[in-house]
Amino acid sequence: MFDFVSFIPRAVMQGIPLLFGSTGETLTEKSGNLNLGIPGVMYVGGICGVIGAFFYEQSLPSPDAIHAFPAIMIPLCACLLGSLLMGLIYCFLTVTLRANQNVTGLAMTTFGVGIGNFFGGSLIKLSGTAVPSIALSATSSFFHRSLPFAQDLGWFGKIFLSYGFLTYLAIAIALIAAFILRHTRAGLHLRAVGESPTTADAAGINVSRYKYVATCTGSMIAGLGGLYYVMDYASGVWSNNAFGDRGWLAIALVIFTIWRPNVGVLASILFGGLYILHMYIPSGMNLAVKELYKMLPYVVTIIVLILTSMRNKRENQPPQSLGLPYFREER
Amino acid sequence: MHSKNQEPLFHISKRDSLVWYKAMLIRLVALLVALVVCAIISVLMTGENPLSIYQTILYGSFGTTRKLWVTFQNVAMLLCLSLAVTPAFRMRFWNIGAEGQALMGCFASAACMILLKNVFPNWAIILCMVLTSMLAGAIWGGLPAFFKSRWNTNETLFTLMMNYVATQLVAYFCVVWESPKGSGQIGIINPNTELGWLPVIGGQKYMLNVVLVIVLTVLMFIYLNFSKHGYEISVVGESEKTAHYVGIKVERVIIRTMLLSGAMCGIAGLLLVGSTNHTLTTTLVGGRGFTAVMVSWLAKFNPLWMILTSFLLVVLERGAGEISTNFGLNQSFSDILTGIILFFIIGSEFFIAYQIRIRKSSTKEAQTHV
Numbered sequence: 171m172f173d174f175v176s177f178i179p180r181a182v183m184q185g186i187p188l189l190f191g192s193t194g195e196t197l198t199e200k201s202g203n204l205n206l207g208i209p210g211v212m213y214v215g216g217i218c219g220v221i222g223a224f225f226y227e228q229s230l231p232s233p234d235a236i237h238a239f240p241a242i243m244i245p246l247c248a249c250l251l252g253s254l255l256m257g258l259i260y261c262f263l264t265v266t267l268r269a270n271q272n273v274t275g276l277a278m279t280t281f282g283v284g285i286g287n288f289f290g291g292s293l294i295k296l297s298g299t300a301v302p303s304i305a306l307s308a309t310s311s312f313f314h315r316s317l318p319f320a321q322d323l324g325w326f327g328k329i330f331l332s333y334g335f336l337t338y339l340a341i342a343i344a345l346i347a348a349f350i351l352r353h354t355r356a357g358l359h360l361r362a363v364g365e366s367p368t369t370a371d372a373a374g375i376n377v378s379r380y381k382y383v384a385t386c387t388g389s390m391i392a393g394l395g396g397l398y399y400v401m402d403y404a405s406g407v408w409s410n411n412a413f414g415d416r417g418w419l420a421i422a423l424v425i426f427t428i429w430r431p432n433v434g435v436l437a438s439i440l441f442g443g444l445y446i447l448h449m450y451i452p453s454g455m456n457l458a459v460k461e462l463y464k465m466l467p468y469v470v471t472i473i474v475l476i477l478t479s480m481r482n483k484r485e486n487q488p489p490q491s492l493g494l495p496y497f498r499e500e501r
Numbered sequence: 502m503h504s505k506n507q508e509p510l511f512h513i514s515k516r517d518s519l520v521w522y523k524a525m526l527i528r529l530v531a532l533l534v535a536l537v538v539c540a541i542i543s544v545l546m547t548g549e550n551p552l553s554i555y556q557t558i559l560y561g562s563f564g565t566t567r568k569l570w571v572t573f574q575n576v577a578m579l580l581c582l583s584l585a586v587t588p589a590f591r592m593r594f595w596n597i598g599a600e601g602q603a604l605m606g607c608f609a610s611a612a613c614m615i616l617l618k619n620v621f622p623n624w625a626i627i628l629c630m631v632l633t634s635m636l637a638g639a640i641w642g643g644l645p646a647f648f649k650s651r652w653n654t655n656e657t658l659f660t661l662m663m664n665y666v667a668t669q670l671v672a673y674f675c676v677v678w679e680s681p682k683g684s685g686q687i688g689i690i691n692p693n694t695e696l697g698w699l700p701v702i703g704g705q706k707y708m709l710n711v712v713l714v715i716v717l718t719v720l721m722f723i724y725l726n727f728s729k730h731g732y733e734i735s736v737v738g739e740s741e742k743t744a745h746y747v748g749i750k751v752e753r754v755i756i757r758t759m760l761l762s763g764a765m766c767g768i769a770g771l772l773l774v775g776s777t778n779h780t781l782t783t784t785l786v787g788g789r790g791f792t793a794v795m796v797s798w799l800a801k802f803n804p805l806w807m808i809l810t811s812f813l814l815v816v817l818e819r820g821a822g823e824i825s826t827n828f829g830l831n832q833s834f835s836d837i838l839t840g841i842i843l844f845f846i847i848g849s850e851f852f853i854a855y856q857i858r859i860r861k862s863s864t865k866e867a868q869t870h871v
Contacts, residue, residue: 204657206597263844267851272595272657273798276791277843284836291831410833415665422665425658458676465669468662475662479654488655493595497855499514 175325177443177450179332183403185442186333186340187212187413190395191420192438193344193431198388199424200351201381202364203264204493206275208392209417210282211256215393216400217286218252219245220408223309223401224293233308241312245397253393256282257386265381268495279417286396287410294408303409310406313398336398341435343391348432360384364489367496377496395420419445422471428478428486441467512858524853531849532813535842542841547828554824561823562816572819574707574777577714578769579811582786582793584714584721585765587802588758589642590794591725592738598645598660600790601667602638602763604783606770608671609637611781614690614697614774615678626697627775634771635764641667642763643756650752664790671783678781687781690774699776710772717765722804734758766790799846817842 191208198205205211222245230236260278263269293304314334323331351357362370363380371377399416400408423441427433444467448460478486519527540551547554562572582599589596610630617626641663648654678687691697702708725731733754737744744751773785796814800806821835 206661259844263847267848268855269847269850270798272597273795273843274847276597276794277840277847279791280788280836280843281840284833284840287833288831288837291833415668418661418665421658422662425655458673461669461672461676464672465666468665468669472659472662472666475659476648476652476654479648479652482652488658492655493657497513497515 173450175328177446178329178439180446181439181443182333182337183442184445185438185440186337187395187399187403187416188420188423188441189340189344189434189438190398191392191417192423192427192434193340193347194388194390194392194395195421195424196388196427196429196431196434197347197351197360197391198385199429199492200360200364200489201384202367202489202491202494202496203260203381203385204271204275205260205278205385205388206272206421207256207260207278207282208275208389208421209415210279210285211253211389211392212396212399212417212420213282213286213413214256214396215249215253215390216396216413217289217408218393219249219397220293220304220306220400221289222248223306223406224297224304227306227308236308238312241309245309245313245401249393249397250390253389253396254386256393257389260389261382261385264495265378265385268497271493271495286413290408290410303407303412306401306406306408308406310401313401314405334398334402336394336402340394340398343394344431344435347391348430351431361489364491367491368498371496371498377498381496392420419467422468425478425488426467426471426474428474429488444470510860512860513855514858516854516856519853527849527852528846531845532842535845538845539838539841542837543824546830546834547824549828555820557823557827558816558820561820564823568819570705570707572815573711575815575819576808576811577707577710578773578777579789579792579796579815580807581714581717581769581772582766582789583796583800583807583811584717584804585762585769586793587721587762587797587804587807588725588731588734589762590797591802592734592754592758594646594649594755594759595657596642596645596660596759596762597657597791597794598641598663599762599766599793600786600788601660601664602641602766603770603773603786603790604664604667604671605637605641606634606767607774607781607785608667608674608770609633609767610697610771610774611678611687611690612674615687618691618694618696623696627699630697630771630775631768634767634774636767638763638765638767638770639760640763642759642766646756646759650755668783671781675781675783689779690781691779697775698779699772707777709776713768713772717768718804718808721765725802725804730754730757795843814839 191212194211195205195208198208223241226240226244227233227236256278260274263274264271290304297304313336316332316334349357351361359370359375360380362373363375363377363384367377370380395416396413399413400406404412419441423434423438426441427437445464447466448463451463536555540554543549543554544551561568563569582603585602586596586599610633613626613630613633617629621629642660645654645656645659645663648659649656675687680688699709702712725734733744733749736747736749737751737754741751744754770786774781778785792814796807796811799810817839818835821838822832824830825832825834
């Protein structure tokens with residue numbers, strides 16, 4: 171019998187970094203910016219959180235003196251700040267300087283992954299441990315803490331209440347983002363900027379400002395995905411390149427959800443499930459099949475991409491000006 | 502940027518065109534500023550003086566004959582992939598799937614080496630490797646093109662996803678063909694018989710790659726600039742409507758160009774497996790497919806300039822690698838330096854495409870950001 175009670179929480183924990191990443195990227199793409207730097211941003215978010223937590227733990231006289239509030243706020247703020255800076259670099263280059271978005275994004279990914287691994291490696295050296303990773307279990311325990319009564323509620327508690335606060339934050343952010351995009355004036359303006367900046371500009375919307383705000387907010391949200399991965403999923407253990415290709419998977423998720431963050435809540439869990447499905451399917455001793463299961467999220471995304479373009483429904487298309495810089499005086 | 506009742510501080514307008522040496526000058530300045538910034542960061546990290554750092558960079562790339570050849574080999578591979586993506590970029594088809602297309606080429610070559618080793622003689626195996634690797638790359642590139650031309654499916658996202666499908670496919674076969682059993686990886690393929698290994702010419706292991714890629718560069722330059730196909734690609738890139746109007750079959754051009762682009766990536770994969778590494782891993786292409794996008798763009802899609810830009814990026818990477826080993830820094834330091842330099846060069850393009858006029862009456866200093 172398929173073990174749902176242990177499968178779903180693990181799928182959720184795999185899915186949450188993707189949910190953060192895809193919500194951030196959806197906001198960004200709705201403003202017409204295709205930020206391929208998201209994997210880099212998520213690395214930076216993760217490592218900034220780790221740096222913050224590392225120095226806070228080091229500054230304590232004894233490990234027991236740790237307080238919940240700074241232990242959560244310092245990594246959180248460091249993470250937001252780091253990913254905001256990445257967002258600003260991207261915006262400055264693509265919006266103000268109108269550079270090519272694909273090239274800028276790929277450069278950001280190189281840069282961000284480099285930053286993550288470089289500072290990760292340096293911190294590992296600083297802490298002088300024998301293993302190539304840093305463990306911040308004290309800080310992590312605060313991120314990982316779930317509701318006290320979750321244990322008592324059996325399967326219900328395990329499936330719905332056994333997560334750290336960032337999980338619920340991710341879902342809340344996704345729902346809020348979906349609401350803002352569809353039901354508020356700001357969301358309408360943002361979508362207009364992404365569809366046709368010329369029209370938006372003519373209607374008196376400040377295109378550059380919307381692009382800046384959406385992209386920077388998007389980056390900060392995506393950065394939280396990195397923080398969640400290190401602090402909650404990996405229990406505070408940073409090892410280089412452990413985050414892997416989740417950033418790209420987050421971009422895939424944006425397409426899969428056809429640019430809807432609220433769909434992303436369930437879709438991210440589905441992706442997380444596909445990612446770990448191989449552990450639950452009896453494949454005998456065949457390790458190779460596991461690699462094919464990991465291919466599933468990408469294949470499914472490609473199929474969705476093809477189907478949406480075939481059906482050609484207007485509300486399911488990528489934002490019309492996605493990837494194009496906007497210059498008012500052109501044409 | 503704008504205040505309501507005042508003339509804005511500066512005004513941006515598009516330049517018609519800039520004389521080429523001025524454009525180069527702007528890029529050079531950007532590069533120099535980037536190098537200074539990188540030097541400052543390196544000095545902060547290592548405490549050495551900047552000159553010795555640049556010396557280390559040059560030493561890391563050109564210091565010994567071996568290092569020189571490794572640099573050449575890396576440039577050749579990067580250049581090959583950059584050439585491959587260029588025709589697609591010229592028609593504004595954003596192929597960022599070079600990584601996957603090359604990996605499929607690697608996969609096809611390795612498959613021939615493993616499966617045909619007891620079936621065919623050496624020359625036939627090599628022939629099969631050449632054909633199948635090009636075919637595999639072409640299929641991987643052609644699929645997104647087919648859907649793009651038919652249903653206008655977003656090619657950037659499609660090609661991006663195809664990279665990971667290729668990676669997982671290779672990961673699967675790495676386990677299937679593992680040797681020795683249980684290691685989860687393919688060691689050197691045919692180490693004793695050297696079946697399917699491309700011939701070594703001139704006594705240098707990497708000579709073949711370098712020579713082939715030089716030939717490909719010249720061919721690509723001619724193809725893009727002096728052939729009917731190249732002309733059609735340019736027209737489609739400028740305006741699909743114009744292309745339709747003058748009777749160019751846009752769908753056909755898109756598919757044909759992407760087949761070519763993918764096949765070239767396949768050749769890069771063939772060289773990586775057949776001539777350089779003689780093995781297959783998921784990280785064989787090592788991100789070059791993404792770097793190639795930047796190389797091609799930095800060179801403004803001109804194959805001859807690409808020699809220079811790919812050299813620049815490879816030297817930087819290898820030099821930064823040397824810095825990290827010499828001064829006890831982490832290898833990823835090179836990624837940070839590369840990132841910074843790219844940001845500056847990307848930013849500098851703005852000053853080539855646009856000019857800034859500062860308001861005459863303004864007493865404020867001009868805001869110069871590079």
